[in-house]
Amino acid sequence: MKIRLDQIVKTFDTFRAVRGVSLEIESGELVALLGPSGSGKTTILRMVAGLEYADGGHIHFGDQDATDIPVRDRGVGFVFQHYALFPHMTVAENIAFGMKVSRVKREKAAIAARVIKLLRLVRLEGLGDRFPAQISGGQRQRVALARALSVDPKVLLLDEPFGALDANVRHDLRRWLREIHQELGITTIFVTHDQEEALDLADRVVILREGAIVQQGTPEEVCRNPRSAFVMRFLGDANVLPAEIRSGVAYAGGASIEALDIADGKAELYARPADLDWSLQGPGIDARIDRVLDRPDGRRVLASTGTGTQLEFDVEPERVMKSGDRGFVTIRRAKVFPV
Amino acid sequence: MLPGLRLSLGVTLLYVGLIVVLPLAALVFKASSLGFHDYWEIVSSSRALASYRVTVLCALGATVFNLFFGFALAWVLTRYRFPGWRLVDALVDLPFALPTAVAGISLTALFAANGWFGSVLEKVGIQVAYTPIGITIAMCFTSLPFVVRTVQPVLEDLDPALEEAAQSLGGSDWTIFRKVMLPLLAPALLAGVSLSFARSLGEFGAIIFIAGNQPMSTEITALLVFIRLEEYDYQAAAAVASVLLITAFVMLALTNWMQARALRYTVRN
Amino acid sequence: MSAAPTRRRPPRVGDQPIFRRTLIGLVLFIGVFLVLAPLVVIGVEAFAKGWQVYSATISHPDTLHAIMLTVLTALVAVPVNTAFGVAAAWSITKFDFWGKRFLLIVIEIPFSVSPIVAGVAYLFVYGLQGIFGPALDAWNIKILFAVPGIILASLFVTAPFVARELIPLMQAQGRDLEEAATSLGASGWRTFFSVTLPNIKWALLYGVVLCNARVMGEFGAVSVVSGNIRGQTNTLPLHIELLYHDYQATGAFAAASILAVIAVFTIIAKVALERRGAGRRASPAARPSLLSKPAENNA
Numbered sequence: 039m040k041i042r043l044d045q046i047v048k049t050f051d052t053f054r055a056v057r058g059v060s061l062e063i064e065s066g067e068l069v070a071l072l073g074p075s076g077s078g079k080t081t082i083l084r085m086v087a088g089l090e091y092a093d094g095g096h097i098h099f100g101d102q103d104a105t106d107i108p109v110r111d112r113g114v115g116f117v118f119q120h121y122a123l124f125p126h127m128t129v130a131e132n133i134a135f136g137m138k139v140s141r142v143k144r145e146k147a148a149i150a151a152r153v154i155k156l157l158r159l160v161r162l163e164g165l166g167d168r169f170p171a172q173i174s175g176g177q178r179q180r181v182a183l184a185r186a187l188s189v190d191p192k193v194l195l196l197d198e199p200f201g202a203l204d205a206n207v208r209h210d211l212r213r214w215l216r217e218i219h220q221e222l223g224i225t226t227i228f229v230t231h232d233q234e235e236a237l238d239l240a241d242r243v244v245i246l247r248e249g250a251i252v253q254q255g256t257p258e259e260v261c262r263n264p265r266s267a268f269v270m271r272f273l274g275d276a277n278v279l280p281a282e283i284r285s286g287v288a289y290a291g292g293a294s295i296e297a298l299d300i301a302d303g304k305a306e307l308y309a310r311p312a313d314l315d316w317s318l319q320g321p322g323i324d325a326r327i328d329r330v331l332d333r334p335d336g337r338r339v340l341a342s343t344g345t346g347t348q349l350e351f352d353v354e355p356e357r358v359m360k361s362g363d364r365g366f367v368t369i370r371r372a373k374v375f376p377v
Numbered sequence: 378m379l380p381g382l383r384l385s386l387g388v389t390l391l392y393v394g395l396i397v398v399l400p401l402a403a404l405v406f407k408a409s410s411l412g413f414h415d416y417w418e419i420v421s422s423s424r425a426l427a428s429y430r431v432t433v434l435c436a437l438g439a440t441v442f443n444l445f446f447g448f449a450l451a452w453v454l455t456r457y458r459f460p461g462w463r464l465v466d467a468l469v470d471l472p473f474a475l476p477t478a479v480a481g482i483s484l485t486a487l488f489a490a491n492g493w494f495g496s497v498l499e500k501v502g503i504q505v506a507y508t509p510i511g512i513t514i515a516m517c518f519t520s521l522p523f524v525v526r527t528v529q530p531v532l533e534d535l536d537p538a539l540e541e542a543a544q545s546l547g548g549s550d551w552t553i554f555r556k557v558m559l560p561l562l563a564p565a566l567l568a569g570v571s572l573s574f575a576r577s578l579g580e581f582g583a584i585i586f587i588a589g590n591q592p593m594s595t596e597i598t599a600l601l602v603f604i605r606l607e608e609y610d611y612q613a614a615a616a617v618a619s620v621l622l623i624t625a626f627v628m629l630a631l632t633n634w635m636q637a638r639a640l641r642y643t644v645r646n
Numbered sequence: 647m648s649a650a651p652t653r654r655r656p657p658r659v660g661d662q663p664i665f666r667r668t669l670i671g672l673v674l675f676i677g678v679f680l681v682l683a684p685l686v687v688i689g690v691e692a693f694a695k696g697w698q699v700y701s702a703t704i705s706h707p708d709t710l711h712a713i714m715l716t717v718l719t720a721l722v723a724v725p726v727n728t729a730f731g732v733a734a735a736w737s738i739t740k741f742d743f744w745g746k747r748f749l750l751i752v753i754e755i756p757f758s759v760s761p762i763v764a765g766v767a768y769l770f771v772y773g774l775q776g777i778f779g780p781a782l783d784a785w786n787i788k789i790l791f792a793v794p795g796i797i798l799a800s801l802f803v804t805a806p807f808v809a810r811e812l813i814p815l816m817q818a819q820g821r822d823l824e825e826a827a828t829s830l831g832a833s834g835w836r837t838f839f840s841v842t843l844p845n846i847k848w849a850l851l852y853g854v855v856l857c858n859a860r861v862m863g864e865f866g867a868v869s870v871v872s873g874n875i876r877g878q879t880n881t882l883p884l885h886i887e888l889l890y891h892d893y894q895a896t897g898a899f900a901a902a903s904i905l906a907v908i909a910v911f912t913i914i915a916k917v918a919l920e921r922r923g924a925g926r927r928a929s930p931a932a933r934p935s936l937l938s939k940p941a942e943n944n945a
Binding site: 378379380381382385386388389390391397398399400401403404406407422444448449450451452454456457458459465466467469470471472473474475476478480482484485486487492493494496514518519521537540544550553554575578579580581582586598599600602603608611614615618621622625627628629632633 | 651658659660661662666669670672673674675676679680681682684685687688691729730733734736737738740741743749751752753754755756758759760761762763764767768769770771775776777793798802804806821824825828833834837838844848856863864865866869870882883884888890895898899902903906909910912913914916918944
């Protein structure tokens with residue numbers, strides 16, 4: 039099911055939560071809505087579901103204008119952040135609920151068989167008779183997904199599905215969700231504020247800020263070509279250096295980097311910790327090491343430049359470095375954005 | 378360990394023993410001093426049986442009314458907003474705050490044959506005052522807050538995501554209410570209903586003005602006790618009072634059990 | 647005049663306009679008849695024969711005595727039960743001991759017992775056919791059919807009120823603050839007044855308000871123990887009954903209007919205190935459950 043959002047707007051009292059967002063999602067795509075709190079991502083998801091009405095714009099499911107269709111008729115499967123499992127029903131009854139209340143009448147036996155099939159899909163066989171209070175958070179989330187899938191949704195919507203779970207559980211569930219998506223091929227939109235999650239799972243990442251889309255693309259595109267300082271910062275650690283542009287080259291301290299298409303003047307230079315290096319001779323930005331932090335997979339060095347800018351960069355564990363050393367920070371790769 | 382255990386527990390036990398346990402024990406003692414045969418004769422006399430029937434049936438009627446009206450009131454106050462809802466919310470507490478004798482004479486004034494409502498009902502052939510209907514209405518009044526106040530907090534706390542989930546799965550309003558909301562509200566509803574019933578069984582002041590108090594037809598058990606006292610028949614009074622006491626204990630146990638069940642879906646942190 | 651755009655919300659269960667309006671209408675209709683009308687009719691009947699009769703009733707010595715007796719009973723019963731409530735709540739919530747459950751049930755008993763039963767029970771302790779009766783009579787101490795009896799019966803009936811407001815709240819608040827205070831060297835009394843009391847003051851006041859309303863309105867238990875001696879052992883509710891059965895209905899309503907006004911003030915106080923977090927409805931700790939909306943972590 040292809041979904042098209044056409045300039046949708048949502049205002050809560052005086053707060054403009056979503057300002058004219060347009061987006062096209064291909065059938066079978068797995069799209070992540072990524073952004074900080076207040077960026078409108080959950081509101082957009084709820085509008086696609088029909089749990090909120092858009093104040094302006096249209097939402098199309100395939101050829102149909104679904105903007106005013108109530109949620110129960112839209113054919114979406116929604117997975118809530120806190121699962122919203124019915125506490126008084128067993129896992130099996132939760133999953134069977136959608137089928138039992140549907141207008142399409144199914145035989146009891148058929149429903150039971152489908153429940154077993156879904157339990158197997160989410161790897162919870164045998165837990166059908168447990169109550170939500172008796173299973174773990176990760177298991178509850180899987181039940182919520184099975185329940186959402188039980189109604190054969192055309193679109194699957196997930197609201198921060200792993201937000202309430204431990205880091206390692208999240209990691210496993212992420213992988214598992216990707217597998218399920220491969221297997222079923224349902225158009226899926228999920229909301230998250232965790233950039234790693236979005237980059238791991240999605241075919242396409244849509245980055246939102248204050249109710250508007252700031253960039254969208256494949257994980258590769260947004261990682262390699264962030265189009266603004268906000269995106270750069272949001273996607274991961276970034277060192278910021280004040281720079282000066284002169285004739286297409288950005289100068290920051292003793293380093294310089296190509297910056298075509300940017301007008302002369304003040305700018306900021308952004309570099310990832312992995313894209314900076316340390317050498318004992320220039321050219322580079324002269325700096326002094328403040329602290330060396332050891333990590334299992336390497337060393338992270340905290341340094342300050344002559345002008346007081348703090349920098350963080352990674353080196354191989356074998357490099358001998360200690361606090362107080364003086365040297366030069368070199369830039370392998372960086373992005374430049376005008377101020 | 379914090380200080381003050383001996384003092385506070387001592388005071389508590391002494392007070393409870395003196396003020397609560399001693400009198401009830403005296404009552405039980407007095408009632409049991411009758412000997413089983415006499416006791417049974419008194420509590421199963423036709424007048425006593427008639428009073429049980431009147432009290433229980435009217436209490437049941439009032440409880441059924443409060444079940445529906447109380448629930449509807451809780452629903453309306455929690456889920457809708459209309460001008461004056463705050464006033465209505467406050468007025469629900471009136472039966473709690475108003476002395477029972479005052480309620481008694483007011484209800485009688487309203488439902489007597491020449492009262493505001495009584496006169497209208499007379500024309501349709503319904504007599505309220507001095508009939509079991511009057512007793513039931515008085516019980517409706519005094520027990521109203523119990524169902525409302527027990528259901529309201531649970532209804533307020535009900536996770537809207539549960540309703541949204543049920544809607545997203547395709548459920549109609551009635552289905553969602555029946556299969557999702559009602560089962561979750563049922564324990565609180567039952568607890569409120571049993572509190573309401575227990576209160577109605579023991580009510581005195583609000584009823585005796587409107588009831589007519591005719592032995593065998595509109596005499597509640599509490600009044601029978603009172604009358605036996607006025608006749609100086611202390612043993613009979615003790616016997617019938619013990620029936621009320623036993624019933625109160627049973628209802629207390631039942632209500633406690635139901636309220637524990639209402640927390641069934643609790644996650645113990 | 648165009649206002650800010652009203653938010654269109656998808657309808658929740660029961661939001662259809664027809665259903666909603668019908669239900670509200672029905673509930674208000676019945677509510678007016680069952681709850682509002684009794685309050686209104688008191689005022690109407692009290693002044694049915696004019697201001698003269700009203701003030702004559704109120705200022706009659708018997709009525710004034712009844713008012714005084716009611717107030718006196720409240721002035722004794724409420725502080726005593728407040729002290730009891732505090733002691734009970736302190737012992738139950740700050741300590742662990744065997745039989746706590748049982749104690750809680752016993753404290754709840756007066757709440758569930760018919761007031762007539764309470765009165766009769768007191769008769770069998772302090773009356774002539776009761777345990778202490780003959781002894782009291784020998785020493786010429788009048789408990790029953792006198793003010794002390796009325797106060798005792800009132801104590802029974804309203805014993806749980808303050809305790810049941812404090813216990814759930816103090817249970818939820820835990821012992822941390824008090825333990826911290828005592829570890830810093832504060833005495834028990836100091837800890838209670840400086841640490842505990844400020845945290846429970848609204849709930850305490852709430853319990854006091856409810857206790858007072860019940861004491862002033864108590865009828866059944868006091869009927870049994872008072873002896874109904876006009877001008878001597880009649881509280882205001884009993885006096886109302888007396889006037890009513892004396893065919894002085896207007897006088898009865900006049901006396902009742904005083905209690906009705908107190909009831910209205912009780913409700914106002916109750917609402918005001920609930921807004922400050924007192925009462926069962928406000929305390930979320932009383933009902934932890936999977937049903938509840940989970941705490942928001944990020945908006």
